[in-house]
Amino acid sequence: MNEYLKxxxxxxxxxxxxxxxxxxxxxxxxxxxxxxxxxxxMYESDEISTKKLLRWSKLLEYDFFRLYTYHLLLYTPKMTVAKRGQKTRSQLPQLRKNYYSIEIINFMVEMIEKKEMTIPEILERYNIAKTTLYRWINKSNKPT
Incomplete structure (x- = not known):
């Protein structure tokens, strides 16, 4: 899973x-x-209209848009402090970038457990807050 969403x-x-x-x-x-x-x-295309992708998502009962969301979560740099200070009013819905699905959380923890990546590598590559990553690790180690 490491590179397939890049x-x-x-x-x-x-x-x-x-x-x-x-x-x-x-x-x-x-x-x-x-x-x-x-x-x-469409099978051979690397892009598709959102209207068609929505139809595909309904037909196949799979959220294909989430692939792009995961890409954004994994490969978009965190907003810097300077950019945060320059907020402008927008009419667009304000979506939280720091919302991670259980699949993303499990993926990160699994990479650490399997020693595919170290904690510092994950922190740097995916720009996840250190406390967030450690919280995920601690929760995954608790008996269910």
Whole structure:
């Protein structure tokens, strides 16, 4: 999982989900209102319109947008103090960047446990707060 979200080839993820769900191409084409050739193009494409991706997410019951969210969480630098001081009013919804899913948390803890990365490497690479990472580690070590 370490590098597979660095470059997202959305068509490959969609194709894998279709394979796992064993959905017939005719059903997909009817649902997406596309031809078989357009379906193959989507499988081969590394990008897709948000409208189509939303349809795929509904059809396959999988949130493909979360792949991009995880990419942002893992590969976007933390906001610096200087940038925080320059806040401007926006009409856009303010989403929290520091929201980590259980999958991301487990991924980080697992990398440490398997000695694939050290704590300092994770802190530097993914820009996670030191206290946050240690809290995840402590929670994972508690008996359930």
């Amino acid at each position: 470059e997202i080839h959305i068509g490959s993820f969609i194709k894998q989900a279709v394979y796992e769900k064993n959905i017939d191409a005719v059903r997909i084409c009817n649902f997406l209102d596309c031809s078989p050739d357009e379906l193959v193009e």
